[in-house]
Amino acid sequence: MKAAISIGFFLLLYEAVARSGWFAAALVPTLPAVAKTLWWMLAEGTMARHALATLYRVFAGLAAAAATGLLLGFLMARYRPVERFFLPLVSALMPIPSLAWAPVFILWFGLGDTATILVVFYAASFPMILNTWTGARAVNPLWLRAAGAMGAGGAAMFWKVVVPGALPFIITGLRLAFQRSWIAVVGAEMLAASAFGLGWVIFDAKEFLNADIMLASLAVIGAIGFLFERLVFGSLERSTVLRWGMVRAAKA
Amino acid sequence: MIEINNVTLEYDTPGGKVLAVEDASFAAKASEFVCLVGPSGCGKTTLLNMIAGFFAPTQGEIRVGGRAVSGQGQDRGVVFQDFAQLFPWRTALGNVVFGLEMKGVSRAERERIALEQLRLVKLEKFAGSYPHHLSGGMQQRVAIARALAYNPGVLLMDEPFAALDALTRDEMQRLLAEVWRETRKTVVYVTHNVAEAVYLADRVIVMTPHPGRIRAEVAVRLPRPRDPLSVEFLEHQKELLRHLTQKEEER
Numbered sequence: 001m002k003a004a005i006s007i008g009f010f011l012l013l014y015e016a017v018a019r020s021g022w023f024a025a026a027l028v029p030t031l032p033a034v035a036k037t038l039w040w041m042l043a044e045g046t047m048a049r050h051a052l053a054t055l056y057r058v059f060a061g062l063a064a065a066a067a068t069g070l071l072l073g074f075l076m077a078r079y080r081p082v083e084r085f086f087l088p089l090v091s092a093l094m095p096i097p098s099l100a101w102a103p104v105f106i107l108w109f110g111l112g113d114t115a116t117i118l119v120v121f122y123a124a125s126f127p128m129i130l131n132t133w134t135g136a137r138a139v140n141p142l143w144l145r146a147a148g149a150m151g152a153g154g155a156a157m158f159w160k161v162v163v164p165g166a167l168p169f170i171i172t173g174l175r176l177a178f179q180r181s182w183i184a185v186v187g188a189e190m191l192a193a194s195a196f197g198l199g200w201v202i203f204d205a206k207e208f209l210n211a212d213i214m215l216a217s218l219a220v221i222g223a224i225g226f227l228f229e230r231l232v233f234g235s236l237e238r239s240t241v242l243r244w245g246m247v248r249a250a251k252a
Numbered sequence: 253m254i255e256i257n258n259v260t261l262e263y264d265t266p267g268g269k270v271l272a273v274e275d276a277s278f279a280a281k282a283s284e285f286v287c288l289v290g291p292s293g294c295g296k297t298t299l300l301n302m303i304a305g306f307f308a309p310t311q312g313e314i315r316v317g318g319r320a321v322s323g324q325g326q327d328r329g330v331v332f333q334d335f336a337q338l339f340p341w342r343t344a345l346g347n348v349v350f351g352l353e354m355k356g357v358s359r360a361e362r363e364r365i366a367l368e369q370l371r372l373v374k375l376e377k378f379a380g381s382y383p384h385h386l387s388g389g390m391q392q393r394v395a396i397a398r399a400l401a402y403n404p405g406v407l408l409m410d411e412p413f414a415a416l417d418a419l420t421r422d423e424m425q426r427l428l429a430e431v432w433r434e435t436r437k438t439v440v441y442v443t444h445n446v447a448e449a450v451y452l453a454d455r456v457i458v459m460t461p462h463p464g465r466i467r468a469e470v471a472v473r474l475p476r477p478r479d480p481l482s483v484e485f486l487e488h489q490k491e492l493l494r495h496l497t498q499k500e501e502e503r
Contacts, residue, residue, distance in 0.1 A: 142337045149304060149330040150351035150402060160350075164341040244340040245384025 003226075029212045038216035046201075051220055053196035054189065057113060058181045061120025065177055068121075069128020070170070074162070076129070077136030090129060098123035098180075099187040106192050115192040116185060123184035127176035135169025136162055168241045175233050182225060253438045254280040254303065254406060259312035261298055271463035272298045273309070278457050278466060282405070283436040287453035289443055289492060295464020296442045297410055303440060304330050304408050317405055326351065329399030329437075333411040335391045338383040344370060344394045345379040351402030362401075369397035372431055389413075389420040393427065400435060407437040411444070425451050429476060446496070450488045451478050458495040468495040 011031060017023075018030045029037075041047035076083040098119050105115035139162055147161045189199030198217050205213035241247045261273040273295040280286040288296040302309050303316065305324040314321040316328060329351075331337070338347050345366050352362035370376045373393035383391050392412050399407060412428075413421045425448060432439060432452075443449055449456045450472055458468040472488055479485060 140336055142332055142334055143339060145304075145306060146330065146332070146337050146339075146398075147350070148306075148324045149328065150398070151324075151326040151354035152350070156354060160353075161339070164339070167341070240341070244382055246340050 003230075026209060027211050029215065034212050034215045034219065037212040038219060041213070041216060047216070047220060050196050050198050050201050050217070051224065053193070053200075054185055054198040054221075055224070057116045057120055057189070057197070058178075058185050060113075061117045061185070062124050062177060062181045064117075064121045065124035065128050065181075066174065069125055069173065069177070070132050073129045073132025073134075073173075074136050074158075076133045083133075086129075090126065094126045094130075098184045099191075102188050102191045111192050113193075116188040116197075119188035119192070120181045120184045123180040124177035127180060128173045131169045131173025131176070132166065135166030135173070138169060139165035168247050171233065171237055171241060174236075175229070178228065178233070179225070182221065186221070253282040253284070253317060254286075254440065255313075255315040256299070256303070257313045257315070259299070259302065259309045259314060261295070261302065261307075262310045273302075274463040274465050275312070276459075276464070276466050277312075278469065280438050280440060280455075282438055285432055285439045285441065285452055285454045287441045287443060287449035287456045288459060289446060289449045289456055290459030290464075290467075290496065291444055291461060293461040293464070294459040295461070296444075296459050298464065299459075300408050300410050300440060300442050303406075304328055326355065326402055327404050328406045328408055329402070329404040331392070331395045331399050331407070331409045331412045333414050335383075335388050335415065337395055338391055338398070340383050343380050343382055344375060344386065344397075347383070347394055348398045348401045350398060355402055366397070366401055369401045370394070372400070372434065373397045373427065387420075388416055389424055392416070392424065396428070396431065400431070400437070405438060407439045409439065409441045411442055413448070414443070414445070421448075426477070428452065433476070446489050446492045447480060449492065450474075450485055451480060456492060458492060460496065460498075467498065470495070 015031050018025075018028045025033075038047070072082075072086060076086055101122055102115065102119050105118045109115045109118070143161050143165055144157070147157055152161060185197070186199030186202065189197035190203040193200040198221055202214050202217045205211075205217070237247070242249060256276055256278050259273060259276045260271070262269050262271055264270075276295070276299060278286070288299060290296050301307060303314055303321065305321050305328070308322070316325075319327075339350070342350070345363065348366035348369055349362045352365060357365070367376055367379060370379055373396055375390060375393050375397065378386060378390065378394075383394065386394065395412065396407075396409075413424045416424060429452060439452075441449075441452060453472050456470045456472060457466055458470065459465065460467045470488065470491055474482075474484055474488070
């Protein structure tokens with residue numbers, strides 16, 4: 001409900017600008033015009049194909065990044081040599097924008113899904129690595145001591161104490177990785193995708209000055225992001241770290 | 253049951269070597285309740301941590317149940333001062349079963365034992381509650397149940413009630429005395445509170461800081477439950493305070 005108010009307010013502001021006559025209607029279409037295009041694209045099925053193509057790339061890249069980030073982050077936190085080996089590598093690779101890799105990946109793997117997924121993977125990996133690494137090191141030493149005194153070691157210590165203890169950081173890492181995946185996928189599709197994808201359709205629409213298609217696609221990206229944030233990450237947080245009091249809800 | 257033989261702990265700081273504990277020796281018999289009393293910096297917690305096996309002494313030896321201590325072990329249960337010692341992602345029951353889980357006890361059996369332990373600390377109604385929904389006193393009771401559940405011979409307690417308000421603390425002390433009477437564990441209990449030591453202990457070891465040394469041993473032979481307002485109780489408190497302040501007179 002509160003989300004509807006804040007989003008509604010923003011939409012009203014946009015509509016006021018669109019109707020003000022300051023800009024050409026073709027460049028700043030009104031909301032009904034955008035809604036009509038969106039409806040048409042949804043009814044025709046093209047929007048679903050674009051969205052599915054993009055979702056596939058996002059989740060393939062994100063899943064690979066999450067697996068890599070968790071593994072590497074935990075290993076770095078546990079073993080000094082692993083940390084010493086990978087930390088400089090992470091520091092050097094992290095500041096390179098994932099999009100800067102797109103031309104390289106295209107050169108190596110050709111146009112298409114592989115290059116796009118790799119760009120997403122690259123973008124999403126670093127928040128996962130860094131958050132897992134930090135989370136594992138931030139586990140309350142008292143929990144480790146208490147667990148150790150009760151006979152936990154090795155695998156039990158890891159699965160029953162370190163993993164749940166690091167969960168607030170890991171969930172935040174997933175959220176950041178998800179968000180960065182979207183930034184990466186839209187850019188990568190512009191360069192590497194040849195037919196479908198929400199990013200591709202936006203840049204394709206530019207050629208024909210179809211501002212309504214661009215905005216309709218942007219709205220779909222926003223809606224997907226919002227739904228995932230609310231349904232997936234929000235409920236993941238509510239059913240774990242929030243429920244356990246490891247993070248607190250904001251004050252009313 | 254517990255033997256501390258000439259234990260010294262020295263550690264390096266940027267300002268040079270610090271003697272946290274110097275040549276400490278004492279013993280605790282089976283089922284004895286021993287309190288380590290002293291001001292902050294006297295090495296009482298350090299000594300307890302060495303008995304728990306969190307780190308090894310620089311010199312000397314610690315034996316529990318006849319075996320030399322090397323590292324942590326299920327023969328000792330540990331309760332800390334900080335409420336945050338409980339695992340927040342586990343319910344009260346989930347916390348108490350942890351040690352039994354590590355021992356490989358079957359699910360039904362460990363839940364039966366854990367409920368029994370929670371009943372001992374009068375928290376069976378809160379078995380399904382997460383720690384952050386429990387008060388500080390309740391969390392410490394869960395921690396005691398958790399440390400007792402896998403049935404260690406020794407219970408090591410590091411100022412478990414120091415962060416509680418005075419009324420709750422009195423209640424907790426009564427409860428602990430009761431739990432000890434029923435379980436007959438050997439207890440080493442660290443505190444800076446002289447009255448608490450006289451209320452709980454069979455024997456009080458007085459420690460003084462810089463360097464951390466054992467200053468005196470005082471036996472408390474008062475019948476239980478003890479009356480903190482009785483003359484004998486206050487006499488014991490006075491004696492402990494005398495040992496604790498002696499150092500300044502010597503200077």
